[in-house]
Amino acid sequence: MRMDRKPHLTKKPADVKCQRVDDSIVSGLEDEATDVEHLLVEPQSEHISVDGVLCFGKESIEKHLKMEDFSCAFDYGWKIGCGGLDSIYGEGGDDMKLEVLDGLLDEVDEVDDIHAAHDLSSACEDFLLDIEFPETFSELDHISHEVSNLHNSSSESHSPGFSVSNSVGGISESSFVTAQESNYKNSVLGKMVNCDLHHTFGSKCSCPDPVMETGRHSKEHDQDFVESDDEKPLVSFILSNKKVKSSVEVPKGDTHLRQKILRKPTRRYIEEFSRNSATGKKCLKVEPQKEFPQVPESQPWRGRPTKTVPKLEFESDCELSASEPDDERKRTKRSKMVCDRRKNQRMWTLAEVIKLVDGIAQYGVGRWTDIKKLLFASSSHRTPVDLRDKWRNLLRSSSALEQNMREDEANAKHNVRMLPKTVVCRIRELATIHPYPKVCNSNLSSVDNDLSSKQLTTGGAPVSSHRRNLRRKKCN
DNA sequence: TTTAGGG
DNA sequence: CCCTAAA
DSSP: OGGGGHHHHHOOOHHHHHHHHHHHHHHTTTTHHHHHHHHHHHHHHHHHHHHHHHHTOHHHHHHHHHHHHHHHHHHHHHHHHHHHHHHHHHHSOHHHHHHHHHHHHHHHHHHHHHHHHHOHHHHTHHHHHTOOOTTTHHHHHHHHHHHHHHHHHHHHTHHHHHHTGGGOOSOOHHHHHHHHHHHHHHHHHHHHHHHHHHHHTOTTOOSOOTTHHHHHHHHHHHHHHHHOTTHHHHHHHHHHTTOOOOSSOOTTOHHHHHHHHHSOOOHHHHHHHHHHHHHTSSOOSSOHHHHSOOOOOSOOSSSSOOOOOHHHHHHHHHOOSOOGGGHHHHHHHHHHHHHSTGGGOOOOOHHHHHHHHHHHHHHOTTOHHHHHHHHSSSOTTOOHHHHHHHHHHHHHHHHHHHHHHHHOHHHHHHHTTTOOHHHHHHHHHHHHHSOOTTTHHHHHHHHSHHHHHHHHHHOSHHHHHHHHHHHHHHHO
């Protein structure tokens, strides 16, 4: 959620900037130089923006009101969702409530996403966060603390807000706070652009430049590097020898980075790029608000699966007749699933595995959509592809278990940990009945041991091709 | 759109 | 989990 972002805001290591400036001196040969200029100018605007937040200046009141309207709209949407919730309460049990609540909470995520998408200023947050404010830093820190505190309260109040769906009359607290923050950011953005223009149009800007002293040094160097061609060979030499300690932690060097940018960036690249920029590892040269869609940051998409309480998952999934009111939810969900799939990586619970095995036993391997529709209708985060992948993994691990069992039981346990024997047996059983095209190969070798081993001993490559043909036939 | 397969 | 090709 949104509060994930605040750590970046609150603790901004000072050395990052220093390093960055240093880099820019060296590697800022071509296009870094302009970036440095931006960086050197922005802090002053930030200073002003802080005042704007504190005083709630006149020009920001309008925006504030607009944002209120905006959040009202969202509130309305939530109320609709809550209506659905109520109707479900009538029929379903407690677990059902949990399930729907879970979905609604997910939807809060989506609302957040939408909010972020609409919030122009938040799109440049990365950009802003890359800026160091030597003088205004403590001030800003204070402000950000306040904002964070507000956020804390707001995010905690999410679920209560939904549970009292009928009583929601006005602007919900969370949306209000978001509006405040957006307002704050808007003012930041406005001032930033303003001062940027000032800077671009010369030194007419009357704004104080807090980093003028520190900036002069690097600016001079930048100009040197940009304007004099004599320096280029030296720099390119340095670059080619990779002696540059670049803040842009691209292992392949600057040229590769540029190549990447020139190429059409893939979605994964975009995601990783934004993710890295969020963690401060990379410093963006491209304005994030233009190039990249705002992705909620600091949600590790790998390694730490956001495992919801298994019990909840289990109980809710047991309801086969999923609530139909979440039709709309599915639609909105789809878009979410498409864009931040990896962040929604969830551990497969035992219940899910059992259900999957049941479904396969019922419908057979390959009818993933049916299984999904009938057995996983309530868990919208499992796509048919996920089911297939899971089944593939199950087969793989179960076969590995079977093979390793004889030689090393511990290793086998490690492979298929947390899977009860009954489940493993069922998987193996199903594997024989409905052999999965690709993995059945290894599985068949354990089940139909004599046949495959004979074939393997008789021939080399032809045999494998033959078996592949068999697999193909099975598919068709 | 669904499924298979590779990464 | 992601991506792509094929049906």
